[in-house]
Amino acid sequence: MPLRRSHRLLAGGLAATALATAALGADLTAVADGPRDAGKGTNVLIVGVDARKHLSKKQKDWLHVGGKECDCTDVMMLAHLSADGRRLSVLSIPRDSYVRFAPHTDPGDGERGSTHPGKINGAYAHGGADLAIRTVEQATGLGIDHYLSLTFDGFTRLVDSFGGSKVCTEKRLWDDFSGLHLNRGTRVLDGRRTLRYVRTRHVDPPGDLPRMRRQQRVVADGLARTLASGQLDGVSGRIDAAAKLLHAARANSLTGFDDLLRLGYAARNLSTEKTEFATVPIADVNHMTPRWGSAVKWDDERAQRLFRALRADRPLTPADRRDPHVRGDSEGRASAGTDLLCTD
Template identity: 50%
Template sequence: MRRITVALTLLAALVSGSYAGSRAVSDERESPGGGRGTNILVVGIDSRAGLSAAEKERLHVGGKGCNCTDVIMLVHLSANQRRASIVSLPRDSYVQYAGDPATTAAGGPARSGKINGAFARGAGPLTVRTVEKVTGLRIDHYLETGFTGFEQAVDNLGGATVCTDKPLKDSGSGLDIPAGAHHTDGNGALRYVRARHVTPPGDLGRVRRQQRMVNDLLARLTAEGALSGPVDTARTARTLLRSVRTDDRTELVDLVRVGWALGRLRPENIELATVPIRLFDHRVPGVGSTLVWDEARSAALWNALSADRPITGDPRIQPVPETPVKTNPALIAVRVDDPVVAEALRRNGFAVTHSSPSAPPVRPDGPPVISHAPGREADAATLAAALPSARLQPVAHHDRFLDVAVGTRPVEVKTVTYDRNTAEGAPVTGNTLRCPSPPKPPAPAHTSNR
């Protein structure tokens, strides 16, 4: 009966021609903040239940599962369906769970822990209520999948593009890919989105890769016409439902509405971000290392979504420092042959070693020179931001230090700002996060039957 109802509802919407208009208006729901739009919670579950030994080996998930959410993404589709915001909630976020009815009735306190633990306590319903509690947003639809479901979903949708500017290898997830863009199957995509022991390590780097893969998958489906109209989108939604579970408020017609709207968006109208973090290694007894959200910036993020506003370009969510850098100065070992410059860089947060005794008796003419080993370009760029007149000079077989040789010209030392949120999870648009197209496989050679 439920399938018949869904089919008739979808058919009526398509025949009436009002699917993109009246249906969208009727589905807008007010959030606690008074804004409008549609909020979809998408989660991936870390569970080995029901997996055979062979499946665990193939998926490279041989460890112990936590029966918790490994991926949490909140998708906000604006009321006018002209913008989508995809926000990742890192799995180690330290939050207060929504109280279960029995505890609340007894007057007991709500428990706190990593946000991924809400699923272990109360499955999808508690996960939804907890996300609603900590964001102030109402979740309209819920989608859930596990390891095999994710693999099957990517395979059924024709694979995915993954990319990296340097080789990535992680024994924990089984990821091992060279630099560049690669078209991969569901198994390879799973390894890519699960990797945590690569640079940058931990949750933020991992969720940025997840966002990149979702962004590219959406772009490819749009380019191939899989979301070009209600009929094609319905076919894609049915394919997705083979391996993705939904809550009882989410019908095929809802997925078609959302998917069709996403397929009409330009890349610059898709926003991707991670909740801003204040503490990256907050230790909690009995819980372990957690992430604590930046209270003011995360509140600004949820307020923007509640009011149906863009999240990119909002300095309340992502402040814009005068001189931002992408790597942490505290992790950059620098040798400087001038005591004044050395002290200025030390105050700027760099790990400085004073090397004046090795300075030449006559300074070379010109600005300072930064010497570094090949492959240290990102750190060298951070140091150059603090020394804007410096020249960069890669040197083969150079050691782990970056050397600053001060010349005859006066040296300006600028204050740089490293914000890990900016480097790994700042709000960006889909066109800036797009992977380059992977090379096409060579055409099969023609053979002769003679």
Template identity: 50%
Template structure:
């Protein structure tokens, strides 16, 4: 039954949150408007960036030094379908630039800011109303938790599975793990979930790692047969209420129902995504760098949830380009020994150096050969997508990307890089969880 703890506490706790006082309830939610409850259930789960109540020793142990902002650091909206056969989990990046809902009794015009700032202004109720305002969805239940609660939940579940094809080290969060699949304790999982300064950097990369962590834990718990009956579900819900705050409308029976729903779902019926972003560095005086949601694609996402439809495979949310690039061509410097091919690659924003002046007078037979630095296989795949049929050859780690055009015909395709697709496109949990963990 621990499935409920992970399905909610971890979903909520994937990073940082501070009220320290046992089971409490935030004020009842008022003014919710939008989606009819007959179209499923929406749960808003947040974590608050605050160090209130943590001793200096706890801060060092959890690696959460510095000052908190008394704002939401993580925000996830969970949609459970009406037929209880699908869960859609949407991460709302904390730097999203939105218009807040008005506080109760306010007569001033609504102001705009990062979505994480709504909590500081009006705590949980204003956070809920702001999410409802910008998504058009009705929030049925609200939960929040803290650093130590997240750590304890992971430890109680026996650890968290994470996997990486490269070593991950982030001094800010304290994360330091080698390549491979690992079973982390609560402290290690917290560091993994909070890391922002590793590949891929920033909030979208961090959010995807949080989603991957959650998917792996859910997969592992399913394999253990967790949440097998109502009695165990009720016990776990009671344990959850010791470390998670809820609104006054959310009680033990609601958590049992939500937990049992999550417990019955196979990985292929749990969807994870991040709100599509149009501008990743929208500068606002007095606010700083913010994220602007993609108007059409984010609207399509909320419309799909409102209509109780799956979000995976919805091309209105995630358009499918003719040739998709998994990494950004602008970050790939390429030397090309053919002027025509060099010009064509520039159209896809590769950073191209034309070396045709030193090209051999007699070209080798066959398709182009791409020589790439060992360790940059993802970038090599992006370049190969633009040159279909080319041969890949790994060079030294400090070598350059070189394209040697052969005597055969060359096709150059325009590739499209979409950061939303690369880092936050809708996927099901079976595309995120890890293989069998190792210690």
């Protein structure tokens, strides 16, 4: 069977530190060209959920996550593990992406089969993990094999269990909103400080897109260190990593402990040189919508090209990987190399 459930590998990486019309549709991000295609390889949807009801005031203060929860997916990444287990493509999906939701019963009016448009992070609030998954499938044409959800405290535990996250920044990052106070240089952050690093939106440059870049760096660091440690090579290492992941995160019904172990084995030949990062190409970061205000509109032509490459289990081209909104430059290379890990 194909390498379904790329959890373990991404867990090893994302985990080592881990874990967004007037004429309804005229302005909408286009639905993927062609029907949902299971394709080749394995697709895992990884989300960070802004959920705080289960946290005490003391925990919220400690994590610096006060304020009102949105009960939405604050972070959304799609990880594609190739069929031969040698290449990983990690695609960040802007949380404010303007898409049409998959059919569901709208909690507001009870209308069955509702397919109204909205920001993709709101699909979770409208229909939980099931609607979030189906909406991503509808928008990208990629079949989701597995789903991994992390809350703020779950992410913190996961990072700590894998020994923290190495962060390298060439400038001072100071944000009282997220609680991030980080001087320039290289250091290993614990789970709590890593959470602040991946959540900050009020440093230069501000906003969600540079924040996604920082999230990709955290994943790249975790992946690089996991592969270098050889943890995926032995049975005991894979068991330990899978146990840590399931302790901190919530998987869907299709993903069990045995699946994670198989994925760990399948991904043992992965290398950082064959790991690539991208963000869904964007046409407008301030696309005004009639109901949801400012949203992110995808560059449909480039986005569809990227989705087709993933469905065909092909490497992403340099053009696919280019995202000047996140990189801040025109070169656009994205890999797990030094440029991704140590530039801010």
